[in-house]
Amino acid sequence: MLSTVIRHQSTLLFRERRVALFTCLILAMIAVSLGNGFARQVRWSSDRVAAEQVDAESWNVQGVVNPHYAAHFGRHAFKAVSALAMLDPGVLDYVGTLVRLEAHRQHPAGGSPTDADTALASFTPFTVAGALTIFAPLVLVLAGFSTFSGESARQLLRQELAAGISPDTLLWGRALALCGGVLLILLLVGGVAAIILLQGSAPALGFQRLALMLAGYGVYLFTLVAVIVGVSACCRSARVALTSLLALWLVGSLLVPRLAPTIAANRYPVASLPELNENAAESFATSLDAGNPKQTRTERVRTLALEKYGVKKVEDLPVNLSGFTMEYAETLSTQAYRRHFAEVQTLYAKQRDLQRVFSIFSPMIAIKAWSAAWAETDVAAHQRFLSAAEDYRYELVQRLNRDYRDHPPKGNSGNYETDVGALIAPLGNFTLPVVGNEELWPLAWPSGAVLVLWSLAAAAFVSVAVRQLGGRV
Amino acid sequence: MRPFITAFRFEFRRGVREGVLPALLLLFAVAVVYAAWNGRTWRENQKAAREAALRDTAKFRDEVLARYASILERTPEKAPNTGMLMVSVWYRPTIPVAPLAAVTVGQGEGYPFDLRFHPSNTRAIFAARPITIGNPEARAVGRFDLAFVVVVVLPLLLLAVVFDVWAAERESGVARLLQAQPVAPGLLLGAKLLARGGSALLGFTGILAAASAWTALPDTSLTGVLPEMALITLIVLSYGAFWLLLARAINMVAASSSQAALAAGAAWLAVVALIPAGLSTVRDLLQPAPSWPAQTSALRSAEVALERRQKERAAARGPASSIDRNALVLKSLVESAEDQQLLADAQASARQQQDKRRQWADTYRFAAPSLLVQDALERIAGTDAARANAFSDQALDFIVTLRDLIQQHLRDGKKAASVREYAEIIPQFTFEEATVGERFGPVLINFASLCGFSAVTWLVFRPKF
Numbered sequence: 053m054l055s056t057v058i059r060h061q062s063t064l065l066f067r068e069r070r071v072a073l074f075t076c077l078i079l080a081m082i083a084v085s086l087g088n089g090f091a092r093q094v095r096w097s098s099d100r101v102a103a104e105q106v107d108a109e110s111w112n113v114q115g116v117v118n119p120h121y122a123a124h125f126g127r128h129a130f131k132a133v134s135a136l137a138m139l140d141p142g143v144l145d146y147v148g149t150l151v152r153l154e155a156h157r158q159h160p161a162g163g164s165p166t167d168a169d170t171a172l173a174s175f176t177p178f179t180v181a182g183a184l185t186i187f188a189p190l191v192l193v194l195a196g197f198s199t200f201s202g203e204s205a206r207q208l209l210r211q212e213l214a215a216g217i218s219p220d221t222l223l224w225g226r227a228l229a230l231c232g233g234v235l236l237i238l239l240l241v242g243g244v245a246a247i248i249l250l251q252g253s254a255p256a257l258g259f260q261r262l263a264l265m266l267a268g269y270g271v272y273l274f275t276l277v278a279v280i281v282g283v284s285a286c287c288r289s290a291r292v293a294l295t296s297l298l299a300l301w302l303v304g305s306l307l308v309p310r311l312a313p314t315i316a317a318n319r320y321p322v323a324s325l326p327e328l329n330e331n332a333a334e335s336f337a338t339s340l341d342a343g344n345p346k347q348t349r350t351e352r353v354r355t356l357a358l359e360k361y362g363v364k365k366v367e368d369l370p371v372n373l374s375g376f377t378m379e380y381a382e383t384l385s386t387q388a389y390r391r392h393f394a395e396v397q398t399l400y401a402k403q404r405d406l407q408r409v410f411s412i413f414s415p416m417i418a419i420k421a422w423s424a425a426w427a428e429t430d431v432a433a434h435q436r437f438l439s440a441a442e443d444y445r446y447e448l449v450q451r452l453n454r455d456y457r458d459h460p461p462k463g464n465s466g467n468y469e470t471d472v473g474a475l476i477a478p479l480g481n482f483t484l485p486v487v488g489n490e491e492l493w494p495l496a497w498p499s500g501a502v503l504v505l506w507s508l509a510a511a512a513f514v515s516v517a518v519r520q521l522g523g524r525v
Numbered sequence: 526m527r528p529f530i531t532a533f534r535f536e537f538r539r540g541v542r543e544g545v546l547p548a549l550l551l552l553f554a555v556a557v558v559y560a561a562w563n564g565r566t567w568r569e570n571q572k573a574a575r576e577a578a579l580r581d582t583a584k585f586r587d588e589v590l591a592r593y594a595s596i597l598e599r600t601p602e603k604a605p606n607t608g609m610l611m612v613s614v615w616y617r618p619t620i621p622v623a624p625l626a627a628v629t630v631g632q633g634e635g636y637p638f639d640l641r642f643h644p645s646n647t648r649a650i651f652a653a654r655p656i657t658i659g660n661p662e663a664r665a666v667g668r669f670d671l672a673f674v675v676v677v678v679l680p681l682l683l684l685a686v687v688f689d690v691w692a693a694e695r696e697s698g699v700a701r702l703l704q705a706q707p708v709a710p711g712l713l714l715g716a717k718l719l720a721r722g723g724s725a726l727l728g729f730t731g732i733l734a735a736a737s738a739w740t741a742l743p744d745t746s747l748t749g750v751l752p753e754m755a756l757i758t759l760i761v762l763s764y765g766a767f768w769l770l771l772a773r774a775i776n777m778v779a780a781s782s783s784q785a786a787l788a789a790g791a792a793w794l795a796v797v798a799l800i801p802a803g804l805s806t807v808r809d810l811l812q813p814a815p816s817w818p819a820q821t822s823a824l825r826s827a828e829v830a831l832e833r834r835q836k837e838r839a840a841a842r843g844p845a846s847s848i849d850r851n852a853l854v855l856k857s858l859v860e861s862a863e864d865q866q867l868l869a870d871a872q873a874s875a876r877q878q879q880d881k882r883r884q885w886a887d888t889y890r891f892a893a894p895s896l897l898v899q900d901a902l903e904r905i906a907g908t909d910a911a912r913a914n915a916f917s918d919q920a921l922d923f924i925v926t927l928r929d930l931i932q933q934h935l936r937d938g939k940k941a942a943s944v945r946e947y948a949e950i951i952p953q954f955t956f957e958e959a960t961v962g963e964r965f966g967p968v969l970i971n972f973a974s975l976c977g978f979s980a981v982t983w984l985v986f987r988p989k990f
Contacts, residue, residue, distance in 0.1 A: 070787070088806055088810055096818075103816075110825045117593060148654070148817075163818070168636060169883070170883050171909070171910075173635065173897060175798070175896070177802055177808075204929060231583070290783060313660065325658050326578040326656060368987035396658055473608075
């Protein structure tokens with residue numbers, strides 16, 4: 053009986069012109085988004101590889117120079133983007149694509165794709181994630197608002213119930229017919245994405261994440277189907293059902309997802325970059341001045357070096373004092389910067405937690421977080437890139453400083469120079485470590501849990517609605 | 526005219542009695558107040574960021590001046606000339622936050638707000654990126670600012686008031702009765718539309734104007750932003766008028782309230798989301814954003830070439846002790862101008878690509894009223910691309926002027942008598958706002974285009990009863 057109801061409902065949906073029109077629109081949107089996402093992916097990837105090569109060559113071409121000079125010449129870390137970013141770019145367009153790595157200072161990432169744009173940048177382009185989270189629910193509303201509401205639906209329902217079909221069978225049959233459409237779209241997206249993933253490296257990992265992402269979308273859309281069918285069952289009038297569902301869509305897809313990050317950002321404000329730099333510089337100066345405040349900084353570092361190497365005169369030092377100073381200062385400045393950037397990360401985490409509270413009002417917040425976590429396009433993924441770049445920077449600069457320190461001046465040749473290309477060769481170029489699913493899981497599961505809770509609540513709502521259905525007709 | 530006034534009064538009173546109008550006005554006021562407060566917070570943060578940047582530069586400048594004070598105190602005869610001072614400090618032109626920036630964040634975070642450079646080293650200008658460390662999630666979903674309220678929320682609320690202004694009468698059969706009266710139905714429809722939508726629009730515009738003025742008040746007087754306020758009012762009224770006329774058109778064809786609601790919803794979705802997002806996607810495909818890694822590579826290659834060139838110059842000069850310091854600085858300034866050109870050339874293709882992308886967006890902004898409004902509000906608020914580009918152009922011009930001035934001072938060999946005098950000689954960058962015509966010309970074009978949209982809607986969908 054259930055299959056008959058599903059078939060019947062599917063036929064009705066298929067015949068509905070506006071549903072067909074909007075479904076075509078969604079499919080076109082997904083096709084364009086996939087094309088655009090893939091083209092961007094290819095462009096970014098090739099640009100990054102080329103830029104890494106130029107950066108390495110530029111470093112090596114310096115030849116024999118002073119290590120500290122080379123540390124200021126610096127290098128760059130370019131962000132590698134996961135293949136699933138073509139489905140869900142997350143915050144990629146709003147975070148930097150590269151980090152400058154140099155001595156004394158930890159730079160944040162710069163150069164985001166939306167920089168130097170016009171008013172058009174205020175409107176985000178189509179993405180598969182956007183199509184599935186914002187527009188697909190709208191199509192579902194249009195397809196499902198009159199499932200049980202409205203005069204004709206009520207008359208049909210009377211006949212069906214009189215024929216002995218249970219309200220449960222009717223409700224789940226109609227809900228599953230809607231879910232069938234959703235499943236088809238998800239399979240289509242998954243199929244195309246899987247083909248693209250096959251061309252890349254580590255497709256197995258990509259497949260697992262794609263499956264998890266799509267499973268999340270499946271739960272999200274199932275939740276919406278349940279809510280839509282439930283509301284339709286609760287409302288006698290199709291107009292009231294449609295208005296209520298459109299209002300829910302507006303609040304859940306547009307207002308709450310936009311308000312949540314804004315409220316979170318205002319509740320836990322992050323200082324601007326110049327302020328952070330100012331604070332970090334102050335912390336660095338304070339840590340330099342700690343100890344004997346009567347001495348100048350130069351004198352203090354000199355005393356420190358003499359004490360460390362157990363000598364009384366600078367000339368007797370077995371190391372280069374300038375190199376020693378650079379190494380010492382780099383340790384302190386890195387500590388200062390890391391502490392201040394860690395505070396920023398703590399604020400981000402608080403903002404994320406507050407946003408999660410808002411997912412009680414909108415499952416879209418949860419699905420966005422879930423999807424971006426597996427696509428590695430969330431803030432946490434960006435933080436991983438920044439942390440890896442910072443670790444590389446510190447190691448690069450300290451290798452140069454240690455080499456400088458280990459070469460005390462000989463005679464009158466004050467300036468020490470070395471082949472920095474050869475010196476840094478063992479460190480290699482910057483690479484972003486591949487993160488396993490087990491590392492992403494702790495970030496993703498709270499959003500997944502919220503989605504499951506939403507789906508359970510929606511199923512419970514439908515059950516309540518269906519119990520009342522028989523009595524209301 | 527009398528039937529019009531009677532119908533207007535009746536419809537207005539009905540709207541007030543039903544509580545729809547006051548409820549929507551209250552809802553709108555809440556959204557506006559939150560958006561204005563939000564925008565004002567953002568603007569205050571931007572000001573704090575600029576002040577911190579300027580403090581950093583001033584600190585370095587003070588250190589240099591302290592050295593000069595020490596020289597003047599110990600060996601006044603060895604005090605360097607004023608040109609030397611000018612060449613030994615860093616400069617940091619900064620674009621001021623516009624008084625109405627709280628109206629929309631716009632492109633306020635998409636361009637660097639300061640450009641730090643040294644007269645003989647301008648690399649930092651070319652490597653400058655707009656860097657914000659605020660949570661990118663807020664940027665990704667879009668800011669809840671006044672522009673969002675105008676572009677997205679205002680049409681929604683207007684449609685909520687008028688979506689079934691005639692369709693409901695048609696559905697209930699009242700339309701036939703009204704048509705039987707000796708009054709032109711078009712007149713009745715106009716009166717109903719104005720009573721419901723027009724009064725709502727006026728209320729919304731008033732609330733918006735008051736909120737916009739409030740955001741500007743800490744920095745300027747109300748009279749200081751009167752032209753901007755007038756333009757905001759014009760843009761909001763014309764945008765609202767477009768939606769009211771669109772609602773009229775929908776009511777001409779919709780047979781029932783449900784149909785009218787669906788059509789109005791679809792129109793809202795298309796104008797506010799689908800067309801702009803579609804254009805944004807098409808632009809990404811046709812005019813992709815220049816790649817920052819590629820730009821960085823080009824700059825890096827240019828830097829390597831510069832390094833080589835500088836080594837060759839140093840070798841040609843011979844030992845530093847044999848050259849007069851004044852002459853050396855003069856030469857280095859000329860050379861840095863050549864170097865700057867090399868860096869500019871390295872970024873020329875990316876800049877061209879960016880210009881083309883901006884031109885494309887400027888051209889196709891006429892495709893949707895929502896784009897026109899967003900663009901107009903950004904220009905009025907001073908968070909637009911044109912102002913940011915004007916700033917970087919002025920900063921580059923400042924470098925040229927500064928170099929000429931330094932060269933002149935170096936040649937003159939003029940010295941100052943006190944640190945204060947030295948400090949006063951250091952040139953300061955002042956951002957010159959564009960003229961009224963340059964600033965508001967495009968806004969008026971957008972206004973005219975919005976009127977055009979309304980006129981087309983008015984003419985194409987004439988009432989047929």
